[in-house]
Each structure stands twice: as structure tokens, then as C-alpha cells.
Amino acid sequence: MNSGRKRAITPSLEKDSWRLFRILAEFVDGFETMTALGPSVAFFGSVREKKVTEKYYELSYTVAKKVAEKGFGIITGGSGGVVEAANKGAFEAKGKSCGLCIDLPFEEEPNKYINKDFLLRFRYFFVRKVMFVKYAQAFVVLPGGFGTLDEFFEALTLIQTKKIHAFPVILVGKDYWGGLIDWIKNTLVTHHSIDPEDMNLFYLTDNPDEVANIIKEHYDKTIPKENF
Numbered sequence: 001m002n003s004g005r006k007r008a009i010t011p012s013l014e015k016d017s018w019r020l021f022r023i024l025a026e027f028v029d030g031f032e033t034m035t036a037l038g039p040s041v042a043f044f045g046s047v048r049e050k051k052v053t054e055k056y057y058e059l060s061y062t063v064a065k066k067v068a069e070k071g072f073g074i075i076t077g078g079s080g081g082v083v084e085a086a087n088k089g090a091f092e093a094k095g096k097s098c099g100l101c102i103d104l105p106f107e108e109e110p111n112k113y114i115n116k117d118f119l120l121r122f123r124y125f126f127v128r129k130v131m132f133v134k135y136a137q138a139f140v141v142l143p144g145g146f147g148t149l150d151e152f153f154e155a156l157t158l159i160q161t162k163k164i165h166a167f168p169v170i171l172v173g174k175d176y177w178g179g180l181i182d183w184i185k186n187t188l189v190t191h192h193s194i195d196p197e198d199m200n201l202f203y204l205t206d207n208p209d210e211v212a213n214i215i216k217e218h219y220d221k222t223i224p225k226e227n228f
Helices: 011-034 052-069 081-092 125-135 146-160 174-189 196-201 208-221
Strands: 040-044 073-076 097-102 119-122 136-141 169-172 203-205
Touching (some): 011 119, 011 125, 040 052, 052 073, 052 081, 052 136, 052 169, 052 208, 073 125, 081 097, 119 125, 125 136, 125 146, 136 208, 146 169, 146 196, 174 203, 203 208
Parallel strands (some): 040 073, 040 136, 073 097, 097 119, 136 169, 169 203
16 A cells, blocks of 8 residues: 555545535634624424424413523524524513524525524534534423434433533423433333433423523523533
């Protein structure tokens, strides 16, 4: 093997190299914008307007409003459904309302309750995920689909493995999440895939005041530290 041989620059490699600049630009834009947001809470949930969101839109609005009244900004994915409700709650509480939008073929326009100074658009999911984790002091997880589950389990994994500082991860919607919690307890814990103590990494409640109080109490008792 000739270790001194230069690797040919193929069109694919050249394209990947230039892609790094676009990725870096998204990180820089995100960092510069999000540092001005201050203490914040990320809200996740379905962006669909029917079925799931009809029941939980008002709950998302109320939880976000109470959290914003505690002095926290609200960060969402920026579109419709229950995340729109969260931005609306922040907006009407006169709090900071942030939307981290993602470029998708089927994604709708940003909702009207996002502050223009805190509206960001991303091409890459992984860059957007960093913004949620780095700048949120808590995650509020409302009923949603694969994307919502992805954010929920990634947060738990990062906390469990001590890759980030622990913060409250709160599931809102007992009827919706109850089956998942039973499966985690009866399957993952029973099969020793996780420790019983890992069940303490998240909360489950439908009480907006409880959500706001959990977040505020944790923030007041800990010195906020940057993740990553």
C-alpha cells in the first residue's frame, strides 16, 4: 500500500467538501441568533391540524403561556399544530417566541406567532437538533409522531450517557403517552435494556402549572450550563 499516494478529488468528494461551508453557516447563524434568546424551553409535538392536535392545541397553548410567564422563551419547530399553539402562548404572554424551521417538501410556512428576530430556517436536521439541545433548559413533549419521538429519545439518551447536563424532559398527554410509558417500564426495564432509575429521566403530567413549576424549580436550583 502506498501511503504517500494522493487521493483523487472526485466530483462527489468536492461536493461534500463545499457542503461543509453550508453546514458551518447554519451553525454560525443559529449560534448568533439563539444566544440572544435567553433561558428557554423547547416544545415538540404534531404539526398536523386534525385529530391529535384538536385535543391538545389548547393544552399546548396554556402550558407555553404559563412557562413564558415564568420568564422563559419558547422554542418550537416553527410550523402549525401544537407547536403553533406553543408559539401563540409565548406571543400572548409577551415572551420570546422562537421558530426553528426545517426545509421539507411538505412543510408549511412558519406560523405567525414567531418573533421575526428568532425565526431560523435549516436545511439539516442535525444542525437544528443542536440548537434545541444547546439552548433549551427543558423539553416539553406533546403528542406527536416520529419526529417528536426522535427528539424525546435523543434527549433521554444524551442525559443518560451524560453527554449533556440533565434538564427536565416532560411528556404532556397522559392518555397519549401512557402506552409508551407502560412499554418502556414493562419491556425495557424488565429486559434490563435500561435501569429502573432511568424512568426518573422524564416526567408525565397534564397539569400546565406543574410543567411550569418543574421547569422553574429546576432552573432556580441549578446553575445553567451550556451543552456541547
